[in-house]
Amino acid sequence: MIFSIRQLLTTETLKMAKILGGKEGLNNEIKGVTIIEAPDIVRFINGGEVLLTGLYAFKSSSLETFKGYMDALASKSVAALIIKRGRNVEFSERKIEMLVNLAEEHNMPVLEIPFEISFKDIMSLIMENLFNEEVTKLKYFKTTHENFAALSLSLNTSENGIERIIDVLSKLIDNPVSVFNYNKVCLSTTNEDINNLKINDTAEQVEIGFYSTYNYLRQRIIIDGNERNQYLIYLNITADMKGYLVITEINDAIDTMDYIAIENAITEILHECSRQYAISEVEKKFQNDIIYNLLNGKIHSKDQLLKSTNLLDMKLDGNYRVLVFGLQPARADVYLDFDSKTQHTNFLNDAINMYFENARIQNDIDRIIVIQEVEANQKEEDYRKEIKIIAEKVQQYIKQHLKELRVKAGIGKVVSGIINLPKSFKEAKDAFHFADVAIEISNVGISRIILFSDLGIFKLLCQIEDTNTLLEYIPQSLQKLYNYKKTQRDDLLLTLKTYLERNQNLKKTAKDLYIHYKTAAYRIDKIITITGIDFENPSEVLAVRIGFIVHKMMENLNSDII
Known part of the structure; x- marks a missing residue:
């Protein structure tokens, strides 16, 4: 006993269906059912199927192309076409009119159903009437497989x-x-x-x-x-x-x-x-190469510069600033190997992609470089507030996945014209370098975002890349402590650093270091004996504070993390 379109229309599921055309084909036998989600489905059709579509597969097709698809479907002796409206399709009314004409010509009923009726329910209904349970599963597997295959091809x-x-x-x-x-x-x-x-x-x-x-x-x-x-x-x-x-x-x-x-x-x-x-x-490698050349001043001709900006969809005369992002362990005892850094940087890359608009982003193994287009007349204080909000969102995202890490960033100044990106990149790296130092010597917040314009005197130190020259900015007194016996040196350095951070308050220093007050006093006396530091001299104390920062900068240069 055959199952026809006429019988299908008597079911509860299709009782609201409206016949738009092709009434002469209501006795067509139904041999299968499938959804049209891609025009290429025609190659998988054997004939006798009920086709279900919201016409979305043809949303951008021209009327001529659409007619070609429909003629191909009609030539396969399709049992019927069931459509529903509701999605944005170009020339939808004209396409439906063409379907109705095709239906009359080929005795292929075209039925319209309300949008709320599920195609899944129609497919289940037809298969239940055609096949037993096991065959239905096999047929459904074949139908869905062909649908997704056709979609992939399109x-x-x-x-x-x-x-x-x-x-x-x-x-x-x-x-x-x-x-x-x-x-x-x-x-x-x-x-x-x-x-x-x-x-x-x-x-x-x-x-x-x-x-x-x-x-x-x-x-x-x-x-x-x-x-x-x-x-x-x-x-x-x-x-x-x-x-x-x-x-x-x-x-x-x-x-x-x-x-x-x-x-x-x-x-x-x-x-x-x-x-x-x-x-x-492929695109990332290509884009990364272009960004690398732009940031490092390796583009030497105007034609090459124009080609690079076009490929990156950037303005030749736009206003940009460069940001360098990285992750810093929240505790000194947290060590990150190369694989961990790479994995964690991928998290950071996801977060930055989520919160930065109109930017070019490069994943550089253990840091993320952002080229951000900005308004030339934006005030620095307004940008500072904006970037702080973004940094907090990035930090919150990182905190959900990597509780032991915090975000740090260095931000270069705005430059006009893409040719000047190397200057902003150098400033961003310098600020990033100092952010790492600042986190090491202070406890200011969960994340550290440094603008190059905020570096003050450290702008000068950032220009020095020779460790021997930097060494001259570390007072002899502090150098003596760094060169002292290793077994005692680390405790003494930590005590001195904490003592200075606590404005030379022995009680607070002892509390921070979880040591007895007399132990802290003994260590400070020993530091004075070794170094000769005069804690009553503000200039000398300031020099020692700066010396700590410069020494950290030297460590970073030697470890080549930038």
Whole structure:
């Protein structure tokens, strides 16, 4: 017994359907069903299918191109076309009119349904009438696989393929879908209310009823005051690229058919992510090379400069400043190896990409370099407030993932014209260098953001890159302490530094160092004996304070961290 379009229209699901054209084909036999999410689906059609579409696959097609697609579908003897409006499609009314004409010509019914009717419900209804349970699963797997394959074939390089894939999946399972990277930053979502991810300790593994190479976790979350199921699938894309596919059960309960659609979507998401990763790596390498040459003054011709600015989409005569960001351990006993620095810098890169607009960003292993376009007439105090807010947001993001680290940054002055970027970059590096020193010798806040214009006298010291010359700015008294016996030197240096920070208050110094007052007094007396520092002489005390800073700058130069 055949299942026809006429019989389909008698079901509860399709009772609100309106026949736009092709009534002569209502007795057409239904042999299958699929959703049109890409024009290329025509190559997967065998004939006799009911096609479901919101016309979004043809949203930018010209009328002539659209007619070509429809003629190709009609030549496959499609059983019927079911459409629903509601999305932004160019020439939608004219395209529907063309469909109606095609329907009359080929006896291919065109039905319109209300937007709220789910395509998933129609697919389930048709398959239940055509096949037994096992065949239905196989047919559904084939249908969803072909749909996602056709979608992948239709994507162009400028299109957000992941967004298109999860949009199709969301329609198939009638629930919101989101994709997050490994750092739990939302890359794409079909529901803007679901753009945060937290994996609970109570998340449990789910058996989906058939073999899968992916692990499904389910957890309970609260959305709009209601407790919902949320499903998480870990995506291992490349060695450097991982993430999560997240499905939140808001409308329908996830069933076996949904898992089939999810499996096929994952395959295409992995393909698309791999494609995007390959493209981004090439672009990143190319862009990084251009940025490196711009920042280091290695572009020597006007033609090369024009080409570089065009490739980066930057203005030749724009106003820019350079910022150098990095991460600093909150405690002196926290050591970061090379791999840790690289991984943590990736977190920092994610945060900076989130909060900086109109900027070019370069990941430079253990630091992030930002070229920020700014208003030429912006007041320094206004920019200081703006960058402080951004830095606090970046710090909050880092704190969620890396509690033991804090953000530091050096910021160069505004330069006019892209040719002058090396000057701002040098200033940003100098300020970044001093930020590292400032964190070492003080306890001022969780993050440290230094503008080059704030360096004062240290601008002069930043110009000196020879450690022997810098050594001349460390008073002989302090040099004697640095050269003292190593077994005692570190305690004495820490005591002296703390003593100066506490304005030569022995009681506060002892408290900060968790030592007895008499021990602190003994150490200060010993420091006086070794160095001859006169703590009653303000000029000498200031020289020692500066000496500590210069010594730290020398350490940084020797370790070549900049």
